[in-house]
Amino acid sequence: MKKFRMFRVFFLLFAVLFALSGCTGKTTVEQSGNAYTIYYLNTSGIQLVGSEYRTETTDLDALVRELLDKMGNVPADLDCQRALPERIEKITYRIEGNVLYLYADANYALMNSVQEILCRAALTKTLTQIPDIEYLSIYCAEQPITDAAGNPVGMLSASDFVDSIRDVNSFERTELTLYFANEAGDQLVEEKREVMQNSNTSLERLIVEQLIEGPQELGHYATIPSDVKLLNVSVNDSVCSINLDAAFLNSTLDVAAYIPIYSIVDSLAELSTVSRVQIRINGSQDDVFRDQIPLSTVFERNYDYIVGGKND
Structure with missing residues (x-):
């Protein structure tokens, strides 16, 4: 099992930044490498917004850490907010086959149902883009997360989350x-x-x-x-x-x-x-x-x- 702490991302000094009036779904940093979509929340906190991110990283462990780091740090030029609450201090993980198991600390459970669905969707849609990772399983304090009825959520794939997740109260x-x-x-x-x-x-x-x-x-x-x-x-x-x-x-x-x-x-x-x-x-x-x-x-x-x- 690999462990890490979320840390503050630094901006690449050679990047050219373009001013944006809001969340446009693309980052403003020109990079080479493979493209991934990092999911954040819009300013109202009720909808996921994707932002393109490019990286040369191909090592599986390093890529998981890197994308999680990006999710925890919204670029300053995007008018968005993070889907991962700041109070979640630690996330660890392990990979078995095509499944990525995420273990969040007990603070994950402090989210209300709307926040949790959006966080769950953002994590799944971001991390299952990684080559060979098809499913995500999320744990809170070593226990599998559950839905509003108390049933285990189980394995998650990107196709579980249709559309762009609006009106989350009816999701x-x-x-x-x-x-x-x-x-x-x-x-x-x-x-x-x-x-x-x-x-x-x-x-x-x-x-x-x-x-x-x-x-x-x-x-x-x-x-x-x-x-x-x-x-x-x-x-x-x-x-x-x-x-x-x-x-x-x-x-x-x-x-x-x-x-x-x-x-x-x-x-x-x-x-x-x-x-x-x-x-x-x-x-x-x-x-x-x-x-x-x-x-x-x-x-x-x-x-x-x-x-x-x-x-x-």
Whole structure:
């Protein structure tokens, strides 16, 4: 286990500083090296703001220490505040595989629920950018942190925190049932996933965004290319209409033609609000997916494509 204390960052003397009127999401220091986004709070303390930071550091331990240090010291030219409270005097850590375990002192527990969610999100979104670190597990005084209901928060990944975390009083953990491809690419496999949801984001949108993010479990495979853009989502009379860009049509994923379609349809149909799904490409239903499946179809759930599934 590596131990360290947060220390004051010094500004690089050769950097050129540009004046900013507020938090713009970019640092004003020109540097070479790999780019990372350091997350701070806006001046109101209710929203995360990312600021670019570049470093030549590649050693894993040193990089963890460096990014934590940056989180604890807001550059003077940014009109932001730190997400890590100053009263947290010590953070230690250990790395096992792709998981970074953070151990904060007992002062971590002094944050209110809103502050803690924002701090948790800032730590996760910042530190999981480190190569080979996919998950974060946070401990307070040697005990795993818990949510407002007293349940352990568990492993955290960047995809748990959707959008930019606004209106944190309506920010809650939600469990989704998603369907990804099996290894052969001819059937769907179920994946349960907990994410942090802002009430300003519909569950329908959240599901499609998580499908685009891709699977997290071994043996599960992507059904939608990661470069697909979700343009719009709406629900009317239990019909969910999703509007994707043309990248959806250009998929080169090695799965059967019906798998991407029913990955979306069957995942959305897990919601009580959705019974049928329309898929549009740039607003149009004239396209034929892989020259086989007309998108003019209004799709209904099909259990035949799910491993272990059964029709009603």
